[in-house]
Amino acid sequence: MTLPLEGVRVVEFAAYAAGPMVGKYLANFGATVVHVESRTRPDGLRTNYPPFKDNRPDPDAAGWFAFCNDTKYSVTLNLKHPRARPVAERLVRWADVLIENYAPGVMARLGLGYEAVRAHNPRIVYLSSCNMGQTGPRAAQKGFGSQLTSQAGFTHLTGDPKDEPMLLFGPYIDFVAVGFGLVAVLAGLDYSRRTGRGVYIDLSQYEAGVHFVLPAVLDYEANGRILQRAGNRSPHAAPHGVYPCRGEDRWCAIAVEEDAQWQALCRVAGHPEWAADPRFDTATARKQHEEELDALVEGWTRQQEAGQLAEALQAAGVPAAPVQRTSELFADPQLRHRDTWRQLAHPVLGSFHYLAPPFSLSESPARVSRSPLVGEHNNWFYREVLELSEEEVEELEAEGVLR
Amino acid sequence: MVREASGLLASYRVLDLTDEAGWFCGRLLGDLGADVVKVEPPGGDPGRWRGPFYRDEPHPERSLPWLAYNANKRGITLALESPRGRELFARLVARADFVVESYPPGFLEDLGVGYPQLREHNPRLVWVSVTPFGRTGPRSRWRGPDLVVMAASGLLHLVGSPDGPPLRVSLPQAPLWGSLYAAAGALVAHVYRQRTGRGQLVDVSAQASLLSALANAPAYCSLFGKDLRRAGNHMVGRNVHGARVRAVYRCRDGYINFILYSGEAGRHSNAALVRWMEECGALPETLRGRDWEAFDVVTATQEEIDELEQAIAAFLAERTKAEFTEEALRRGILGYPVADPRDIREDPQLEARGFWEPVYHPGLEATLHYPRGFARFSNGAAGIRRPAPRVGEHNVEVYGELGLSPEDVERLRAEGVV
Numbered sequence: 001m002t003l004p005l006e007g008v009r010v011v012e013f014a015a016y017a018a019g020p021m022v023g024k025y026l027a028n029f030g031a032t033v034v035h036v037e038s039r040t041r042p043d044g045l046r047t048n049y050p051p052f053k054d055n056r057p058d059p060d061a062a063g064w065f066a067f068c069n070d071t072k073y074s075v076t077l078n079l080k081h082p083r084a085r086p087v088a089e090r091l092v093r094w095a096d097v098l099i100e101n102y103a104p105g106v107m108a109r110l111g112l113g114y115e116a117v118r119a120h121n122p123r124i125v126y127l128s129s130c131n132m133g134q135t136g137p138r139a140a141q142k143g144f145g146s147q148l149t150s151q152a153g154f155t156h157l158t159g160d161p162k163d164e165p166m167l168l169f170g171p172y173i174d175f176v177a178v179g180f181g182l183v184a185v186l187a188g189l190d191y192s193r194r195t196g197r198g199v200y201i202d203l204s205q206y207e208a209g210v211h212f213v214l215p216a217v218l219d220y221e222a223n224g225r226i227l228q229r230a231g232n233r234s235p236h237a238a239p240h241g242v243y244p245c246r247g248e249d250r251w252c253a254i255a256v257e258e259d260a261q262w263q264a265l266c267r268v269a270g271h272p273e274w275a276a277d278p279r280f281d282t283a284t285a286r287k288q289h290e291e292e293l294d295a296l297v298e299g300w301t302r303q304q305e306a307g308q309l310a311e312a313l314q315a316a317g318v319p320a321a322p323v324q325r326t327s328e329l330f331a332d333p334q335l336r337h338r339d340t341w342r343q344l345a346h347p348v349l350g351s352f353h354y355l356a357p358p359f360s361l362s363e364s365p366a367r368v369s370r371s372p373l374v375g376e377h378n379n380w381f382y383r384e385v386l387e388l389s390e391e392e393v394e395e396l397e398a399e400g401v402l403r
Numbered sequence: 404m405v406r407e408a409s410g411l412l413a414s415y416r417v418l419d420l421t422d423e424a425g426w427f428c429g430r431l432l433g434d435l436g437a438d439v440v441k442v443e444p445p446g447g448d449p450g451r452w453r454g455p456f457y458r459d460e461p462h463p464e465r466s467l468p469w470l471a472y473n474a475n476k477r478g479i480t481l482a483l484e485s486p487r488g489r490e491l492f493a494r495l496v497a498r499a500d501f502v503v504e505s506y507p508p509g510f511l512e513d514l515g516v517g518y519p520q521l522r523e524h525n526p527r528l529v530w531v532s533v534t535p536f537g538r539t540g541p542r543s544r545w546r547g548p549d550l551v552v553m554a555a556s557g558l559l560h561l562v563g564s565p566d567g568p569p570l571r572v573s574l575p576q577a578p579l580w581g582s583l584y585a586a587a588g589a590l591v592a593h594v595y596r597q598r599t600g601r602g603q604l605v606d607v608s609a610q611a612s613l614l615s616a617l618a619n620a621p622a623y624c625s626l627f628g629k630d631l632r633r634a635g636n637h638m639v640g641r642n643v644h645g646a647r648v649r650a651v652y653r654c655r656d657g658y659i660n661f662i663l664y665s666g667e668a669g670r671h672s673n674a675a676l677v678r679w680m681e682e683c684g685a686l687p688e689t690l691r692g693r694d695w696e697a698f699d700v701v702t703a704t705q706e707e708i709d710e711l712e713q714a715i716a717a718f719l720a721e722r723t724k725a726e727f728t729e730e731a732l733r734r735g736i737l738g739y740p741v742a743d744p745r746d747i748r749e750d751p752q753l754e755a756r757g758f759w760e761p762v763y764h765p766g767l768e769a770t771l772h773y774p775r776g777f778a779r780f781s782n783g784a785a786g787i788r789r790p791a792p793r794v795g796e797h798n799v800e801v802y803g804e805l806g807l808s809p810e811d812v813e814r815l816r817a818e819g820v821v
Contacts (some may be wrong), residue, residue: 004595021615029591048666048701051623055643057701063622114781133779138752141728142668143660143737146638146650150660151739153747155636155651157573158562165658165741166570167636167650169561170618178615179583180431180777186590187411187435188780190597199411200781207758208777210747211427212579214471219455220744221771222467227455227744230573232550235454240550242559242568251569253554319546321555323569326617326624326631329557337540340611353625358611359588360537362604364595 003030004364008189011095012036012072013079013112015043018129018145018174018205019101020068022181026097027071028357028366034381035069035372036091038078039403042374043069053349059374060348066371070344070354074372075381079110081401090386092117092124096192097185101129104139114200124198125188129181133204145171145205152209153216159229166229176212177205238286239265239297242323245306251323252306254297254313259283264316269300342368378402410436410785415500415593418442419476423450423575424547424609425505425533426472427582432501432589433475434776434785440495440801441476444483445819447794457767463794464766468575470791472582474762474773478792479801480821487820489516494805497524501589503531505581508538518604528602529592533585535577537608547609552577556613561620564635580616581609638662646705649712651741652719658741659719659727663708665701672737673698676715679730685718748772764790795821 008031012023020035020043027033037043039059045068046059053061077084077091088111092098098117100107107113107128114126131148132138149155149172150165159166181203188199210217216227232241234255239262242251256262259282266275274280274296279289286293301309306322313320324332330341330353342354357366382388382402396402413436419429420442433439441448451463458465482488493516496502502521504511511517518530532538535547536555545551553559553571563570588605596602614621620631623640631640636651650662663673674695680686690711700708719727724740731738740746753759756779759772776785798821802812815821 002595002599004591004598008594017618025587044666048664048669049619050640050643050701051619051626052643053626057643063626064619067619067622132752133756136752136755138728138732141732141739141752142672142735143731143739144662144664147660147662147737147739150651150658150741153742153744154572155658155660155741156743158570160567160570163564164636164653165651166563167634167638168572168616169558169620169633170616170638172616172618175615175618176583179580179587179612182587183431183435183583183590184778184780186587186594190590190594191411193597194414197782202779203777204756207753207756207774210753210758211774211777212576213574213744213747214774215455215468216574216744217748218467218471218771220748222457223455223459225455227573232568232571233573234550237548242550242554244568251554251560253550253559255548255550257548314542314545317546319548319551321545321547321551323554323560324557325560326557326620327628329614329621330624332555334536334540334542334555334608335611335614338537338608338611340614349626351625353621355614355621357588358584358614359591359605359607361588361592361595362606363601364592364603 003367004361006030008032008097009095010034010097010099011091013098013100013102013107015101016045016174017068017171018177019099021175021178022127022185023072023099024068024070025182025357026185028368029364030367033072035072035074036077037074037374038076039374040078040080046374063349063352066346066349066352067355069371071367071369072372073377073381074375075378076375076403078401078403081399083396083399083401085111087396087401088112089120093120094386095121095124097125097127097189099127099185103142104130104134118198122198123192123196125185125192126198127181127185127201127203129177129203129205131204132206134202145174148205149173149209152206153213154209157213157216157227157229160231161228173205173209177203177208180208233290236283238283238290239293241294243298243301245301245304245309250306252301252304252309253321253323255319257319261318262286265313265318268312268316268318271300344368344370346370347373411780412437416440416498417501417503418495418499420502420504420506421533422448422505423453423468424535424578425503425582425585426450427579428503428531428533428585428589429476430472430474431583431586431777434787436785439476440797441473441478441792443478443480443794445480445821447480457769470771473791474787475789476792477797477801478795479798480795482820483514483516485820487815487818489514491805491820492516493521493524496521496528499525499528501529501531503533503585503589505533508534508543522602526602527596527600529589529596529605530602531585531589531605531607533581533607533609535609537611538606547577549575549577552609552613555610557620558613558616561617561631561633563633565632569633577609577613580612581607584612642701642703644704646703646708648700648708652716654719654727655721655723657724657743659722659724659738660741661715661719661736661738663700663711664737665699668737669700670696670698671735675734675736679734679736680714680718683718685714687714690714760787762787762790766793
């Protein structure tokens with residue numbers, strides 16, 4: 001079976017999550033993706049971010065790196081070495097797609113800016129993904145994804161209205177940008193194939209993120225309102241929240257959006273009299289009496305097991321789900337049905353849960369193979385793919401270019 | 404305002420039958436130049452009643468979420484429940500490159516206009532279904548508005564105070580995640596079609612689309628068999644002793660995101676902030692004279708981290724968001740303001756990049772600003788060509804392309820088909 005992206009060659013001068021995950025998804029659909037890194041300065045996810053196998057930091061024992069880099073090849077190249085440039089030039093001539101997520105200007109200083117690369121390969125699709133975009137007065141403003149998430153409004157919009165804003169756990173915006181980057185590269189690839197012309201894509205992760213809060217920005221422009229965080233409440237639906245269930249830190253999310261769903265909830269709860277209560281019989285009434293409503297629902301859910309409760313509510317047509325813990329996702333029947341987690345053996349990590357893409361294609365199933373060790377594919381790639389001679393490779397190795 | 408289509412996907416046609424769960428997919432393809440036709444039931448998509456509204460007046464042409472995520476589309480109405488409607492739909496599909504829909508699994512098949520039926524007319528068709536949980540499987544029939552999908556995805560459990568409930572973002576996110584990966588899936592299938600001539604069905608799960616946003620939590624769980632616990636506005640899972648690292652600090656006019664990091668950039672950033680504090684005389688005696696370039700937050704103890712963070716909190720409490728932003732840029736400190744919608748709308752960085760593009764809305768007799776496109780492309784510009792359509796705005800135009808006259812369209816209107 002032909003994979004959709006079979007034969008597509010991707011080179012990544014990328015680290016952390018926002019660049020490499022774009023390459024990961026391309027690899028899942030058949031692209032040959034080479035993650036270029038250096039032992040002199042390994043990918044930050046290999047060195048700075050737990051979890052590490054047995055809690056021992058080591059580039060080949062890094063779990064998050066593995067998660068973002070399955071199905072790829074790893075080659076090492078010390079781009080700061082003066083003799084690295086001819087090798088890098090061969091790499092970009094080989095590639096159909098280049099992905100980089102360094103700070104603006106870094107690639108140009110390495111001799112790998114778009115203009116330079118285009119001179120070698122005019123058809124290349126070149127994605128630059130960085131925090132603030134390549135231009136503008138704050139182009140150089142630094143920060144990790146967990147911080148940029150705050151710049152794009154997500155933190156302000158998360159939390160209790162009377163309380164401090166909350167972090168969205170990790171670098172949420174990086175993964176938003178991954179989706180946009182993937183869409184841009186795929187469109188660029190189609191364009192390049194049809195026209196023979198390449199394309200440069202300047203993706204600002206901040207700007208990508210703003211798309212996910214756009215109604216709030218329009219609300220400010222149109223109505224002068226600065227939208228505030230509202231816990232789990234919805235302006236139009238009630239009950240709408242997470243309700244405590246039996247056990248420690250167990251919750252069920254319930255989002256009643258229609259009166260019929262409220263009536264169904266009352267039936268499931270065995271409290272038909274709630275449905276007849278005029279405080280709760282319309283969405284407007286329920287919003288007006290939301291504190292009492294939540295107390296009522298909570299009094300019931302506290303006796304229930306979250307998963308069974310969600311099943312019963314959904315069976316009655318009421319939107320609900322258990323608030324799942326990460327560990328429970330590995331056993332989630334729906335995700336298992338979709339073959340979302342791929343447990344594969346890794347020489348250092350042991351059995352590890354890799355992530356398949358979130359969309360499945362009826363004719364072209366995604367493939368997932370384990371993440372590479374640092375420089376694992378140097379031999380094969382430099383000799384057989386870039387076709388460097390034995391002497392060249394030995395010389396470059398001796399001089400520390402391929403470190 | 405209607406601009407000529409340019410862009411990477413300018414030669415393609417998309418039929419968009421989505422509700423809120425899939426709006427943004429068509430918007431993205433439209434941003435890239437595709438001709439996207441939004442197909443709504445007569446009377447319009449019920450999502451047009453989603454607030455907030457322009458000038459706070461509830462009206463189907465004034466919903467801000469609707470306007471945000473349906474720009475760059477033409478709009479027609481069509482009753483799929485009527486036989487004539489289904490016939491017209493099949494003719495539209497025969498001319499389309501992509502169909503994007505978010506109906507519950509089986510709904511369109513039961514009407515006789517699902518993918519299995521319509522691919523017969525157009526084997527090259529790429530059909531994208533975006534649903535909360537996917538088209539098949541034990542939870543495929545589950546209803547999945549934002550909060551429910553966020554809960555099922557596991558992200559909710561990781562957000563919020565350790566002693567409080569799990570929390571969502573106060574604006575729906577799950578539909579955007581599903582839509583984003585729907586666009587990606589559409590294009591993977593498209594590349595396959597370009598080489599094989601065959602279309603296919605793309606089945607997108609919003610729940611699965613959110614999993615990457617769990618960052619290192621699944622890896623943590625896979626290696627240790629344990630769950631990371633939500634930590635409010637602290638980071639967890641970044642320290643080998645399990646120490647927490649603060650991320651959100653109160654400042655004079657709101658909040659600032661600063662995090663002690665490791666690695667070269669992180670250590671430099673930590674040291675640069677300490678230097679700034681020292682210059683302002685705000686570094687406590689106990690913290691002076693240490694080598695902050697060597698401080699490694701991956702291996703530091705909770706006590707060491709807390710001691711430094713306490714001093715930072717006192718220092719940042721006296722700064723404004725703008726002050727911090729400026730000094731952070733000047734000194735190479737990693738961090739950003741916790742921006743609100745006004746900060747974003749008025750950010751000089753976005754202004755300088757021409758991010759906000761004015762779009763005149765004839766229906767509102769007003770101009771609103773939209774992102775000029777989600778990225779800058781060296782050729783084939785992405786961007787905004789038209790505001791979201793009014794209900795049935797392009798009926799005459801689009802049905803005209805099928806060979807129907809304005810009188811035919813008027814007759815269909817009278818019959819309740821459009």
